[in-house]
Structures are given as structure tokens and as C-alpha cells.
Amino acid sequence: VFSLRKQSTHRIQHEGYRFYICNLSADTIVYKGQLTTHQLWLYFKDLQDADYETHIALVHSRFSTNTFPSWERAHPNRYLAHNGEINTLRGNVNLMKAREGVMKSKKFGDELKKLYPVVEDGLSDSGCVDTVLEFLIMAGGRSLPEAMMTMVPEAWQNDVLMTKEKKQFYKWSSFAMEPWDGPALFTFTDGRYIGAILDRNGLRPSRYSITKTGQMYMASEVGVTNVPDNNVTQKGRLQPGRMLLVDTKVGSVIKDEEVKKYVSTSRPFGDWLNFQIGLEELHAAHKKPDIINNVVEKERVPVETDRRLIMFGYTVEHINMLVLPMVKDRKEALGSMGNDTPLACLSTRNPLVYEYFKQLFAQVTNPPIDPFREKIVMSLACPIGPEDNILEPSAKQCQRLFLQQPILTLKDLEVIKATTYNGWKTHVIDITYPVCDGKGGLVPALDRICEEAASAARKDYTIIVLSDRLAGKDRIPVSSLLTVGAVHHYLIKERLRMKVGVIIESGETREVQHHCVLLGYGADGICPYLVFETISSLRQHGLLDSSLTDDIISDNYIAATERGISKVMAKMGISTLQSYKGAQIFEAVGLSDEVVSKCFIGTASRIGGCTFEVLAEEALQRHVIAYSDRSCDNQIILNPGNYHWRSGGEKHINEPESLANLQDAARTSSKHAYDKFKESAMNAVKYCSLRGQLDLKFPEVPIDISEVEPAANIVKRFATGAMSFGSISLEAHSTLAIAMNRMGAKSNTGEGGENANRYLNQEEGNSKRSAIKQVASGRFGVTSSYLANADDLQIKMAQGAKPGEGGELPGYKVSEAIAATRHSVAGVGLISPPPHHDIYSIEDLAELIYDLKCANPQARISVKLVSEVGVGVVASGVAKGKAEHIVISGHDGGTGASSWTGIKHAGLPWELGIAETHQVLVMNDLRSRVILQTDGQLRTGRDVVIAALLGADEFGFSTAPLITLGCTMMRKCHLNTCPVGIATQDNAVIESCKDILSGVKIEPIHINLKINNEIRTFATTLSYYVSKSFGEEGLPDKTINIKLTGTAGQSFCAFMAKGIHVELEGDANDYVGKGLSGGEIVVYPPHDLPDSFQTHKNIIVGNVVLYGATSGKAFFRGCAAERFCVRNSGAIAVVEGVGDHGCEYMTGGRVVILGTTGRNFAAGMSGGIAYVLDKEKKFSQMCNKESISLEAVVKDVDVKFLKQILEEFVESTGSNVAKEILDAWPQPLGNFVKVFPHEYRAALKKLNKKLVPELNSVIKVEKSVTNGPSIVDIEDSIPDVEKSQKNLDRILDKKKGFIKYPRNNNQYRKVDSRIGDWSEIHNHGEVKTNIKMQAARCMDCGVPFCQSTNGCPLGNIIPKWNDLVFQDNWKEALERLQQTNNFPEFTGRVCPAPCEGACVLSINEPAVAIKNIECTIIDHAFSEGWIKAIIPQHRTGKKVSVVGSGPSGLAAAAQLNKAGHDVTVYERKDRIGGLLRYGIPTMKLSKQVVDRRVALMKEEGIKFVTNCEIGKDMSPHSLLNESDAIILCLGSTLPRNLPIPGHNLEGIHFAMEFLEGWQKNQMGNNNVYLDAKDKDVIVIGGGDTGCDCIGTSLRMGAKSITTFEILDEPPVGRAENNPWPTWPRIFRVDYGHEESKLKFGEDPRHFCILSEQFLDDGNGHVKGIKAQRIKWTKGVGGRFEMKKIEGTERIFPADMVLIAMGFLGPENSIINELKLNQDPRSNIQTPEGTYLSSMNKVFAAGDCRRGQSLVVHAINEGRQAARQVDLFLMGETSLAGPGGVI
Ligand code: SF4
Ligand code: SF4
Secondary structure (H helix, E strand, C coil), X not given: CHHHHHHHHHHHCCCCCCCCCCCCCCCCCCCCCCCCHHHHHHHCHHHHCCCCXXXXXXXXXXXXXXXXXXXXXXXXCCCEEEEECCCCHHHHHHHHHHHCCCCXXXXXXXXXXXXXXXXXXXXCHHHHHHHHHXXXXXXXXXXXXXXXXXXXXXXXXXXXXXXXXXXXXXXXXXXXXXXXXXXXXXEEECCCEEEEEECCCCCCCCEEEEECCCCEEEECCCCCCCCCHHHXXXXXXXXXXXXXXXECCCCEEXXXXXXXXXXXXXXXXXXXXXXXXXXXXXXXXXXXXXXXXXXXXXXXXXXXXXXXXXXXXXXXXXXXXXXXXHXXXXXXXXXXXXXXXXXXXXXXXXXXXXXXXXXXXXXXXXXXXXXXXXXHHCXXXXXXXXXXXXXXXXXXHHCCEEECCCECCHHHHHHHHHCCHHHCCEEEEECEEEHHHHHHHHHHHHHHHHHHHHHHHHCCCCEEEEECCCCCCCEEECCHHHHHHHHHHHHHHCCCHHHCEEEEECCCXXXXXXXXXXXXXXXXXXXXXXXXXXXXXXXHCCCCCCCCCHHHHHHHHHXXXXXXXXXXXXXXXXCEHHHHCCCCCEEECCEXXXXXXXHCCCCECCCCCECHHHHHHHHHHHHHHHHCXXXXXXXXXXXXCCCCXXXXXXXXXXXXXXXXXXXXXXXXXXHHHXXXXXXXXXXXXXXXCCHHHCCCCCCCCCCCHHHCCCHHHHHHHXXXXXXXXXXXXXXXXXXXXXXXXXHCCXXXXXXXXXXXXXXXXXXXXXXXXXXXXXXXXXXXXXXXXXXXXXXXXXXXXXXXXXXXXXXXXXXXXXXXXXHHHCCCCCCCCEEECCCCCCCCCHHXXXXXXXXXXXXXXXXXXXXXXXXXXXXXXXXXXXXXXXXXXXXXXXXXXXXXXXXXXXXXXXXXXXXXXXXXXXXXXXXXCCHHHCEEEEECCCCCHHHHHHHHHHCCCEEEECHHHHHHCCCCCCCCCCCCCCCCCCCHHHHHHHHHCHXXXXXXXXXXXXXXXXXXXXXXXXXXXXXXXXXXXXXXXXXXXXXXXXXXXXXXXXXXXCCCECCEEEEEEEEECCXXXXXXXXXXXXXXXXXXXXXXXXXXXXXXXXXXXXXXXCEEEEEEEEEECCCXXXXXXXXXXXXXXXXXXXXXXXXXXXXXXXXXXXXXXXXXXXXXXXXXXXXXXXXXXXXXXXXXXXXXXXXXXXXXXXXXXXXXXXXXXXXXXXXXXXXCCCHHHHHEEEEEEHHHHHHHHHXXXXXXXXXXXXXXXXXXXXXXXXXXXXXXXXXXXXXXXXXXXXXXXXXXXXXXXXXXXXXXXXXXXXXXXXXXXXXXXXXXXXXXXXXXXXXXXXXXXXXXXXXXXXXXXXXXXXXXHHCCCHHHHHHHHHHHCCCHHHHHHHCCCXXXXXXXXXXXXXXXXXXXXXXXXXXXXXXXXXXXXXXXXXXXXXXXXXXXXXXXXXXXXXXXXXCCCEEXXXXXXXXXXXXXXXXXXXXXXXXXXXXXXXXXXXXXXXXXXXXXXXXXXXXXXXXXXXXXXXXXXXXXXEEXXXXXXXXXXECEEEHHHHHHHHHHHHCCCCCCCCCCCCCEEEEECCHHHHHHHHHHHHHHCCCEEEEECCCCCCCCCCCCCCCCCCCXXXXXXXXXXXXXXXXXXXXXXXXXXXXXXXXXXXXXXXXXXXEEEEEEEECHHHCEEEEECCCCCEEXXXXXXXXXCCEEECCCHHHHXXXXXXXXXXXXXXXXXXXXXXXXXXXXXXXXXXXXXXXHHHHHHHHHHHHHHHHHHHCCXXXXXXXXXX
16 A cells, blocks of 8 residues: 555655545554634534544644645645744755665565655655655564664763663764764654654653543643543653653553653664774774875965965954864864955955855844853764665664764875775775866866766765865865765765765865855765864974874864864754764855755755856965966965955955945035045945846836835834844944934844843933843843833844844953843853844744733834745744744844854845845735835845845845944834733733823722633733833732633743732743743642642653743742753742753742753852752763852752742642741751852852842842943853953054053153264164053954054054064064065154054044064064065066166065066166165165165066166167066155245255265265255255254254145144045144154244245345245135245244155156156056056056056055056966955
């Protein structure tokens, strides 16, 4: 019959026809229908027949989340009904298909193939499980219970209490099949047996009762049947991983232990396990240890010269930010502020294929797991290699290699490659192809690899190693991910996958994301050899701690990877790697169909995209950069700024220009500034996001503006993002709230709560109340009053920056203010569970929506989701769950701290999410029920319009409003329907309490009522009215007393306010006392239960009781199920027993447990105290002791509390258990264990200094509300306590560096000592002593403005070298510096440091002393002898001539020589250096510093020709003829004159003439120079040159020095039109001014002064200047106009006048001769962004092209021109572009 069912299903069903057999069983009848429970009886008439009898019934009614439910998919299936999700479905189905290749059946023989495919197409996850279950029973000879145990095993791996036999069974069965993992309650029957099994996490409720008359009822709630209480003998629940079975034939209930004992002793599993193979055995059997040692101890190539790193796309960030922290700290490093870089398909930086994949995560339909606090359910252990026939149980199944985790060390892999143990053999497949095959080589290589893998499997090889070891100069590696995906799917298709294990040996894979994607697409083992070799090399070359042996390196890296993989699996709710493997829990963004259908079959890739050709081209480009013969800037590891923005690197949405423009626009309210912002923001969006790729279509005739919604209304659709007070300052948080309130928009509390003062005391026009109040899994500060004072209540199911993850705020960051707002104790760490830890299904969410609606009937209930494939379906479920508002967040938003893996690779763009959600809601007729909002890096009106067109009604902004506030990246239902209704019972109660609620009377009242499980969220709306009327304080205790009998529905007494006391005789379901806010709950069993009913062995309340309770009391006479008191922060509870995960994440309150606990008690518990009665002394094993200690209860304060509370408990509930304890008091005290969190103890100690150590006072302190600034929010904290502590321990504190340490302004020697000599003014010695402290001031900004458009023109990687200096790592600091700057010794001395003007600190503080740090690094390097000539290995034979040896010429020459060209520099003067030589005086830049550099350049092969003026000594044309290219670096040397009367008089000179003459003389030229000795010197013109004239003439012995500046005296601070981060035009005192003041008693500068005439002394020599004061006013059109001030005329005596008014442009002779185009300012013209002039081969750089500018700009010009010349000559270049990026 089974065969008939299968074959007919395969044959008859085809497209266009529906065919489905319910079942053909003689034992069960399946009624299937898309019916409500009421309709069921009406539709199936036989069910109404009185003669119809059955001894079992299995009914399934569910909340349909499927978009398009169908009859076939309706439950029950043939064997089972299922409440839950199979998260690993795709992998399970693929492996089942693969298994078909190795299955054999004696029973079916050749017919077996006709049963294939085992899993039929088009089934739901439950349908798939059902078919496999059916198959295991029918073809595999398994009993129904055994088959269920195989598919849904318990968490056996880490269970120390599990019996040996059971463990052996589970291990054996894991060799045969991977778990079908996910939250699930399976109920099943074959007609004889009926039972249920719960998943390993226990993520579904299941309650049962057994009667005296021999019936058993099991349902996901109590109260669904009306069994009289006096007939009940037992009330229980199904526990995680447990099975409940009834044998109807024998008429008995078989307990979990019995069933499993029977199954696990049914075969000799223990003996069979002796055949398993472990890595240790392979190592032991390995005959050639020398091979291994060679591999490991080999001399490693230095990292800088390891070209493989570049070929495999390594960057400095990968090594420093990802790999090194893993090796050093055994965990991944953390990042924050979201991900604002381009999607891989938009990046121009050759991303690896891994980057196209986005991790999926659980939201709503199943919960993510906390892999750390709940690690007992996690396991990375997997058997790999050939799988035997699952249909015939035997020892053969065990002959597989059992890996504890998937990362293989170099040694492991060598052993596996060489093994012959037990007949195993390994085939290594080369996954590279010849470079000469070009980009066309990729696909054939993939085909060849797949075929070779299939052939190896056919030849009975047991392991295939896919290796790219041969990749190098001549061979390109095929992406390891493409290879694994293609091979895995090919082998599945060929039914060969189960015959071999697939291991990848790749240089490409290095980070957690890579490992996860490889595993997700089928890899069994991974050897990231290049990681191990790189770290080893760093150590061998002294760059890493020498104590890190190879074994420690691999061990640490593996430990970090294990953590990382667990975290990625956990966010999807998957707990075992065995099920995660091949499950493809990813979505691809930007990969074409051809790639997906070959390598990633079944993966969603919605927008199509890159083809094999593009991927091959990008691999080729990486290879070219890596193996170019010429050693250019690619000799170093690349650093394109994927993680931290850097000039010239990868694009980021939050780039400095855009941020600065937005701030400017916000500050000045100017349209011009906004337009600038719009332009830069739109550019950023274009490069980074999907919406940037969209164009708007406009109709030919636009509609009239009057028809458009007015702007004032549009802004009402805006909301600020959920940023907690704490993650941003109180001031910023309340400012946003005020702003939003004023314009009728909404601000959001974030999950950190809101101080009651803000919503209770609202000041008109300045209200700080946030309209949206968030309720997150952490439940921080969620009280009845908080909920009652919201317009929107937002349930945060996921967070854009790190969907699926929780967070942690270390205790030392929890200030009193944060603690008070979050209802905790200062100093106690706050661990946030993964998002909505208490929501296991859509039903649970619907319940929370209902709860919140009850908690505030006026509020709109919003649910926040994050974009991923399928979010539309989830949103439909959420809409069906009666949410009124749904937020779809993009992956890129958020500020939360998380591992980089989460930030970079989880979640999808909001564009995809909002479009999908809108469309799915429309298709399901649900769109009109909800309002949709989207957020994620929204910036401009265009973003809003696109979001609206894709389906959004409202728009959330987070970063942008913060930026407008000055952040610099530092990092009612409108439908008039009543969607949820109000619990009717509550209405009656509320009515009874009217007088109290209105304040008419406050005498206690008493109400008696009956309750049933349909009445949910009892007393919550009542609490709303209490909170609205009486605020946080509520009512006096026991003002409203309600006595109930019956079974309470879910969320009984949720958020119950103080003053309400509820007593329930009966039992209750899940979520009792959720968010309890001061109320009191008492639950005890019905009085008429039989005497034999032992309350402490029976269940009375369900899962997740007192979740997030903040205060109040709860007494339960009986046991609670799983997750009791999770996130309790202040309630006191007594219960007679609890299930798994009790008191998890608890931060406050007291819990007394008078019976057994489940496993993992106190995981993540950081506060509060639990007292557990441990008669059997087993509690210690059940406890997660990471954050707590276990103590005896001996202290008076504990004993007193315990006794008092037990007396109260007995009085309230009549508990026998407690009474017996009290009767024997104090003897039972010895059986109590006190669970005391370490951090709590420390916090209490502090408090106790201030307070009487009474428990109640402590609890009061927990509740006290104070105001004050905060530090960090839960999501934004850095949970790396250890590391943070280490940082704090450092002598210097970099975290608060700029607050603690002042800027060192003593960069120059003392004035009185320096004015007497010509040595450098810089005080190098003192600067260096203080430099680490100065480096500590740098905050390593998320967006380092210091290196931006307005910051360092070279894009110097300032924060990095600052940090390296701070760490004393001078060598690496030097490397970073040289990446962008050829001559830091020049810029470090003469650059005016625009970087410091743009430094974020400079907004409110003195900037970081960047220039000093720069100079110190390079000087230190010279003094250490690290700077050596680097002679290029390859010469191209191309000749390049550089005309001019100033900074641009030298930079161009240095770069071109590096690229292997023959470079000659022509200088018309007698020495090399241009401006550096003669324009800058020696006290600012010692000429020895210039000579040192020139000498190095000579040594490197650059030829210098001096005294050769092109155009005079040599014709430009002949130079052109003998060169392959020339670069004109002529400078801007035509000085601006002052043609006023008398300008021809003697004694009037240009500044350069003066400076040059003297310096030549100083160098021994013996020339005549202009001497200022004893003269009255007037310098006309400010600026650096003017200052140099002051310094020089002063040292020469001038009699007086005066300077004229025509402009106004600059303001002390920035003017409005000079916003940060532009160069600050402010009043500065430079060295010359300082010196002059000391010598002559006053600052030499005169501002607003106009020279009118040079006066003649009668001998043709100047004797003075007639000058007049002027005034600048704004004239027509806003232009500044100069006006003379009458009567201010004055004569200034002068013997020497120095004109320092700047330069007009380059000298013209060469330009004219070559007939080059010039711009209007007479500079050489080149098209924008290029350096090629109007003549072929002739390039221009520096001041002659750009106009007069800074030395740093000139160096930048030289570098960039050189790059273009190299490209021009060679067709490709590896010289660095802007910002040092290649
Ligand atoms: S070169 Fe100038 S702008 Fe750049 S970091 Fe150095 S001092 Fe700052
Ligand atoms: S130098 Fe200033 S702007 Fe640059 S990273 Fe440091 S603090 Fe930020």
C-alpha cells in the first residue's frame, strides 16, 4: 500500500493537476481541510455520527502563516501534525535526496528506486518531515518512536546527566541522519501509538493531564477540555527533547525514559560505536610524522611578500580586524554603527563571492537561540565521510570520521590526505586553472572539478579534498565557495554525495562568514591554510607574540570560529552544525541565475546580477595586482577601507563630505547647503545601495503642487529610529523627542526605556516624551506606566545592524541613571536575550500584540522586522496577528555593537524587504490593515519617494537626525476597526474598580470571578487605567483584590500594576506575570483535586512566567515550565519547581524554588538572588555557573528573608512543601542553595556602604529613578568585558583619551632660545616624550574626518597610525604612513595640517596633534635606520622626465621610479627641492632633511639634473622626443606684485627673492643676499611665507618688523560661513608672530590695512609706506566690498619691504613653447580628475596645474599624476590611487 501511495503520487501528479492521497492506512483516517475548528464538525458529517468511535484523536488547528494555504498542506499529515518550523529544511531535503544513492532495502529490492524521491516536491516543511518519517517506518524498519528520535534528537552532546545507552543511541543515529532542527512540537500516531515530541530547546508549549478514568489530554494549552478537577491525577508538560507516548493497545502511558530506554537498548549501539573514526585515531595511525612537522615548522614567507594574500583578496583590515583578534582573544572582534558600504554587486573592489551572501535569521516564526548562555543545546560535532545504508541499522553506519568541529589544522589535513586507516583514501582535486585561460577558464575548471569529484566518489574514495594550494603566479584559484557549492550539488544530482566527505583546503577562506557559507553549501571540513601560515609568519618575523605557537594559533582561531559559527547558526534558531550543513540559510544579492543554478541551487537571488564572466574577471584582476612583475604599491597588503571609511577607498554612505554638508545645511538652514548635501548624499547612495540604481519616471504633465500632500503633513509620517537613551546621550535623546513632538512626528524610546519624568511631566512645546515606546526582548524598564504612556508600542523582533542577536551591557558601564531607567542596579551587567526570546511562533507574537493592546488600548501596536527573503510572509502573519503597524528595517542601519560577521553579512536591503512586504500584503488582502514603515540609512527626499513607491507609508530616520544634531558618526488605528478588542473580563473588573480608578475611594475592594483559557491577558487593561491615573507609584498594596477560579489564558496578569492582587485557584498558561509591574499574583491548584495530587510534581503555570518582571510578588503552588523568571529585574517569586533555563538573564529580584530545576539554571544571570531547595544535591549539575556562585544560606539577612517569604507563601497558597520546611525550621536550611551572581555581589557591596542591608531597601534602590547622563546602550555596548578591562588597565586610557589628556601645544622650542639660531624650531625631543599620550587622544572615529576631503589631502590613514603609535608599534605605523605619503618628514614639518582642522575633536576640543605624530613616526624611523633605499627589481625601459624638483616633482619621481621607469628630474636651480629647498626657511625645514631624502632617491635610481632650465638650457621638444612621458611640476612661481606708486623703489622685494638669497648663502653659495639687519622691515601679506619672512628677518637682526594684511583679523572661533570640517580661518599665532612679540613686545600684524604708496627716501630707496585702514562690508549680491576709513591714513617707516602676496601661476616659457592649453588662471589645463595636458605624453602636476597651494596638495598631485603616467605607459598600474588605495 505504501508503494502504491508513493508511486501513484510520483506518476499521477504533474503540472496543472492536483493529486494527493491523505493516507491509505487501515488504522487511521485523516481529515484534512482548510477549516476552522467549528467548521470541522459541520463539514465532515461522519464526525457528527453518534456511532462514530475512536480511541484516539489528533486535532491540529493553527495560525496560518503560509501566504497561500492549500488543502494538501493542511494538517494533519499522514503520520503527524506539527506546530513549528524546520529551519534546516533545505539541507535535510538535499541530504535525503543524496541518501537515495546509498540506500538499499531487502524488503523492496529494486522496487526501492520507485519510491524515490523520498521527499516529494511542493510539500511544506511538515509535509517533508512526514514523508521521511513514513519512509523510515515503512522502508527503514524503524518503529514510530525510534524514527521520531532519529529525526528530532535531544540535545545529547553536552548532557552530563543522560544515560550512557541513550547517548550511544543518539550518537549512532547521528551517523545515519542529521537532525531536522527547529522549534517544534510534533504529535504523531500510527493508530496504535499516539504521542508527541518536543524539540531540543523546548520552544513550544505542551501541557497534558491524565484522569482517573484513563484518559489523557494533551494540548498546547491547559484548559482546552472541561475535565472535572476531581478526576485529574496528574498535570504535566512535555520537556525539551522529551517524548510522550500512549500505547492504546496495551492501554498505558509510556514515559519518555521508558520509550527511550527501550529504543536505545534495542540494538548493540555501544558496540557499533567502536567502529567510529576520530581525528585522534587518524593522527595515531599516521606513519610519517615528519610530513606533518615539515608542514608546520616550515619557514614562512614574510607577510609583506606573500603575494597569495593579495591574490586571495586579503586586506589589512582582514588581518588586523578579523583574523588577529580571533587568534589573540579566541573570539571575533566587535564593530558597530551598521554597514554602509556597497553591496558586493555594486562594489568596484573585486569582492569575493562570499560577500554576495547574506545570512538569514529567525524572526517571529521561530526564535533565535542564545548560543552562549544556552550552549547546552549547541553542537558543532558532525560525522563526515561515506554514509551507510540508513535502511539497515548496523555498525556500518558508524564507519565515518567524527569531527568535533569543522575547522582542520594544517596537521589534520596532512593526515587526512595521507591516511589509509581502515581502508580510507583521500583524493585531492586541484581547484585552480592556468592564468592563460583567462576569464573563460572558470566554468570549464568548475566542470572539470565536479567530474573529478564524481569520479573519485565512484572509485570509492572516502574523502575529497578540494585544494587551491597550486594557485600562484601561473594558476588562478577557482573561488572555494563556487567550487564547494558546485561539487556538493553535482554529487547530490549524481546521488554520490553520501559516498564521500568534502573538505576544502583554501587560501581564500578566513573569516567566520566564509566558513559559514562554505558549510551552508555543503563543505564537511575546512582548512584555511593561509590564515595559519600568515599568523605563523607574523610570529616568525617578530610581529606577534612569540609565545603563540602554531598549535596555540590554530587552537585559538578554531575556538573563535566555533563561537562565530554557533552565533550565525543560532540567529536562525539552529543548534547543530549537522543540520546547518548544506541548509543554505542565505540569500544571494546580485548573483546571476547561471551562477546560482550551478553552484547554489535553490538559493534566492532576487535581482540577478554577476555572471561567471564577471566573477572570473574580478579574480583575474586580483591576480594581476598580486603577481604584477613590477613592484609598485601593491607590495603591501591592500587596504581599501571596507570596514572603516578611508579617502579614495571603498564607498560608504556615511562619508565625511555628505555628513559635513548635512550638518552645514541643518545649522545654517540654507538651501544652497542642503543642495550640496543632497548631491553628495545621492552620490553616496548611488554607489552603495539598490535605490541608487533606480530612476524615477515622471509623467509628461506633472500634477499641480496643490494636489500634493503638504510638507507639514508629510513630516508627520517621519519617525526617528529606535535609539536608546544610553546609546545616545540624554540630551540628544530628548532633543530628538522635542523636535519630533514639535513637528507632529514621532520619536522612539529604543529598548532602553524612558524615565517616567519625561512622559509624566510634559512641558508644552518642549515635551520630551517619546511617542513610540519600544518593547524589546530585554524588556528594560517596561512597566505598566511606561506602556500606558505611549502612542505606538513597538515590538522589536529584530535589529537592522544585527538581526537575530542579543546584546550585553557590561556591569561597569551600567551607571545609576541607566540602571534606574532600566529597573536594575548600577554595576550589574544587563544581558539582552536574542530578540524576542519569549516569542517562539507567530501565535506568541499575536499574544504579545494582544497583551500590549490590553496594556494600552489607545496605542497603535507596531512590529519591527528586518528585511530578508520571506519577510513579506512574516509580515502577513504579523498583520494577521493584529499588528497595526509594521517596520521593515534595512540591514545597513542600526548602531548596535556586534561581531563584524553579524554587522556585515546579516539581513538585506530595505528596498527588497519593503517591496516584498507590500506586494505580499496586497496579494493577501491584508495591506489595508497595516501601516508600513521602512528605515535604514534614509537621507534625502529621493529616498523617501522611492520608499513610498515601493510601499512605505512612513519613514524612519536615525543617522541623519543624529548627524544634524552634530553627530559625527563616531559613532490610533486609522481604519477605525478594533483589531484586537479588549478582554471582556477586564471590562467587568474595570467597571467594578471605577471609584478607585477615578480616585473617589481607595478602600480595598474584593471581586470574585471565574476564568477560562480564552480570557487572555487578564488584569492588564485594568493596570493601564491604574497607571494612567496613579503613574509609576500605582495604588497601595491590595487595593484591588480579585479571586478567580478556573484556567487562565495566556499572559495572565501581564504588566500588572501595583495595588492589584490576583488569586487564582486553578492553573494558568504561558507568560503569567510577564512584565509584572508591582502587582501580586497567587496561583494554587483547585481544592477538590484528589489528596494524592502532589503539587510540586505537577505543573501549574506554563512557560516564560514573569518574563521581564520589574517589581511585585508571585506565588505558585506547583511547578512552572521552562524559562521561569527570565529577565526578571525586581519581582519576588516562590514556586515549587521550574523547568530548563530558570532565572536566565535575571538582573534583580528574589526567587525561591522549593523543588527541582531544569538544566541551564541561571545562565547569564547577573543580578538578584535565587534560593533553591536541593534535597538531592543535584542542583549544581543543573546550573550554568558562569556568572554566579553557589553558597549556603547562612547569613541572617537571607535566613530572615527566606523564613518570612515562606510563611507568606504558606499563608497565601497552603503549600504543603513549604509548610513541611517551616515545621522543621531551621534544619531544612542546610538543603537550600543560594545562587548569587558575582556582579550583583559587588554592586550590593557598594550599595551596602550607603544603605541598611535590608533586602527591601535594596529592592527599593533597584527601583529608584534618577536622572543623569548615561554611557552606552545595551545594543551598543561592547560585550567584550575582558578586553575592555584590559584596555582600562593600560596606563594610558585611549577610550577617554581626549577627555583625560590635554593637547600638547609645545611643539616648538622655547621662543627665547630658538630666536638666536637657525636650527629647526620644532621641539622634536619633547614632542616625542609625550607622543603616546597625544595618540591616545585620537578616538579612531567611525568616519575619520581627519582624512577626508577637507582633512588630509593625501588621505593619510591617521587613526590607524595614531593607534599604532599608542601601541608602541612604530614599524607598522610607519608602513601605514608610507602607504599614502612619500615624504612625511616634509609634511610633518611644514604642512598647516588641514587634518587637524577637520579632526572631530576640534568641534569642541583641541584637535589631535596629528602633524606631530606624523613627524615623530618618520623621524623615529630614520633614527632607527629603518628607512632604506628600495631599488626596483624590474625596469620597464620607459623614460620619464620630470620638470621641477619641488614636492610634486619629487613625489611623481619617487612613484614612477617605484614602478620601474627610468626617471630623470630636471631642476633649473643649483639644488634639488624647489620650494622645499629655497622657499621654506631652514628653521622650519632643515635642509639636511631635504638632502637625506634626495640622497635616498638617487640611490633608488632617480637621476637628478640641476642648473638645467627646460626652455632655456634644453628645448621642451627635444626633452619630449627623448622621453616616453614628461611631467611638468613647474610650481606657481610668478609672484603677485603690488603696483602702487613707488613700487619700483629700491628696498622693495618679493619674499621669495629674500628667502632664497639668504638660504643659498647659508648653504655656502657665497652669494649676495638681502639682509634685514638693523632695518625696519615691513612684510606685506600674511600666510606662511609672510611668517617665514618675519622669522628670517628677525634672526638676521631687523630693527623692527611689521606685517600688513588686507583682510579682517580672523575671528577666534569659526565664523558661520566657515563650518567644520572645512579649514578653519581663525586667528592663529604662528612661530614668527610669537618670536616677534617676544622681541618687540607686540604682535607684528596689522589687519584691514591697505598700502597706498611706497615712500621715497629721496635716493630712490624706500623709506616707508603710506597706508590706510579699511573696512569690509557686504555689497550687492553678497560680495564683500572694501571701504576706506577716512582719517586713518598713517605712514609706516620701512627700509625693507617684502611682498608676500602669493603667486599668480607658473612661468610661461615651456607652456608657450609646447602650446599647452591653460585655464583662466593661467595654470596648465587638464580635464577634470586627470593630469594629461592638451599634448600627448605631457602631464602636469602640482601648483602649475592646481594653482598655488599647500605642499601636501603638491605631493598628492605628484603621486596621482605618476599613477596616470604609469597607466598611460603600461596599460595597467599598481601605483596607489587617492588615499593610498590601489
Ligand atoms: S600631511 Fe598635513 S594634512 Fe596630512 S596628516 Fe600630515 S599634517 Fe595632516
Ligand atoms: S584624528 Fe581626530 S578625526 Fe581623526 S580619527 Fe582621531 S579623533 Fe577622529
